[in-house]
Amino acid sequence: MTDAARTPGGTMGLGLWVVLIFSVLIGLMSYRYLVPGGLGLAPDILANRFTKYGVLTLHAGFAATALILGPFQFIPALRRGRPRLHRRIGTAYVVCCLAAGAAGLVLSFGALTGPVSTAGFGLLAVAWLLTTGQAWRLAKARRFVEHERWMIRSFALTLAAVTLRAYLPFAFLSPFGYDDTYRAISFLAWVPNLIAAEVFLASRRPRSSPYPG
Template identity: 35%
Template sequence: MKTSRGYVAWLAVSGLVCVAITIFAASAYVTLDMSQARPPLHGPVHYGLLVAHIFTGTVAVLAGVSQFWPGLRARHPRVHRVMGRVYFAAVLPSSLLGVVCAQLSLAGLASQAPLTVLSALWFISAVYGLRTARQRKFGEHRIWMIRGFALTSAAVTGRLWGLLLGALMPEGDGLLIFATANWLSFVVNLLVAEWWIGSRGYARTLPSAALRPSISSRSAQSSASVA
């Protein structure tokens, strides 16, 4: 599929935005100073789990952005594979840590529910993305990677939704804005991802199971050719 300059420019801008916001968000935890943590915490253990989740998530965003760069897979397949392994090695623990951190949230169900759903879907997408890559089902792998990165980038879009909702409702309830931003962060991303998969025709290029000859039919064809 031909890659237009507009598409490359859009990827470059969105990739830079993702990287910039992710690094800015993670910068508060580089010093390991618990007083700089943004959400309220139970204590040092909670902080340690949160830091591990944030830093593995940061690696996932940085590695994931590289996977969508045009030409990387074709021109540098080894780099593509290595960065893919880095992505999965970051997403799998970060998503599990996300589930744990969600349960520890002091904001209650308003925070726990969306973050738990997000983390669970993030883990599932990574499992399917890794499995389809190992099975060399690259069409399905591409689709799961798009879905997976839509969930990975929820850390970025969640902050943008929070800023937007806060600006639109300056007197609004902070917890409600926070919860709404968390839901929108990945629900909208997934809707856009499904639209993107459909508009680019990725699902239509998948091999149909109905078109694959069965073992019995192949055996019959072999027997006929021998006869």
């Protein structure tokens, strides 16, 4: 986090709170997929060949939990003042991302809008698994500066759950048609997030470990 992120009135501090609020709201809304009959509340755009096997329920449940937990990993007061709690939340986040990513990879092959959507969501799942796995590996090796950078990348991909929902209305309104727009969204939901994360990381000043001890 930049110095601005460390001050209550800093721009990045405000941004973090905005991300936290949207993440928690979208995450809680996504738990409807865990309620019997909850899939019936999902728009047709989420239809998938593997939904009937429970893969979407599995993906939604773990992804929603990762989305809710993720922002708390970047709160400096929690990270520095409660390192044990930070590690526990981080472990839960990693487990949820890996489970949701594996389920998301399976779901990508069931996309009803064809191979472009399969590629978009499949690459998202693979990138999510790799960035999260790398973040976990670096934390275990106590390479915390690098760990934080990979966690930022991982959470940028977790936030695809938010940006996907921001783009979904355009699938219904787009002059290019529902299917073609959804194919574009399968990439737009996460590629700009990852680019933004890389720009942010490139702009940061080198500094020491953000973690105590």
